[in-house]
Amino acid sequence: MVNKEKRILEGEKEKRVAQLDGWKLTDGKFIVKRYRFTDFLTGVQFVNHIAEFSEEIQHHPFISIDYKMVTLKLTSWNAKGLTELDLTCAQKYDGLYESITGK
Numbered sequence: 103m104v105n106k107e108k109r110i111l112e113g114e115k116e117k118r119v120a121q122l123d124g125w126k127l128t129d130g131k132f133i134v135k136r137y138r139f140t141d142f143l144t145g146v147q148f149v150n151h152i153a154e155f156s157e158e159i160q161h162h163p164f165i166s167i168d169y170k171m172v173t174l175k176l177t178s179w180n181a182k183g184l185t186e187l188d189l190t191c192a193q194k195y196d197g198l199y200e201s202i203t204g205k
């Protein structure tokens with residue numbers, strides 16, 4: 103079984119993050135994405151879904167809500183860097199966004 107808590111190798115990071123949709127690598131250990139919504143409450147609804155999922159799997163992104171924009175920033179504190187779990191979560195967040203907005 104793949105160890106999801108394993109850090110992604112230094113030389114692999116850029117490539118792996120580039121395979122994600124709209125996610126950017128920052129400070130060598132975070133991935134960040136901005137999600138746009140047509141209104142404030144839809145963004146809040148998205149954040150609620152993210153919050154529930156994060157609790158379920160005990161892996162939590164930094165979340166900021168700036169009116170109709172939600173920014174998620176993720177790393178694995180325990181592993182002190184980016185892990186497979188972070189990349190998996192990024193795809194899950196994208197799926198939640200799609201299910202809420204249809205985009």
Ligand SMILES: C[C@H](O)[C@H](O)[C@H]1CNC2=NC(N)=NC(=O)C2=N1
Nearest residue numbers: 160161162163177178179180181
């Ligand atoms: C004990 C608890 O499961 C851990 O501290 C979890 C909680 N949520 C977490 N969230 C994130 N993003 N990274 C972690 O390493 C992490 N660790």
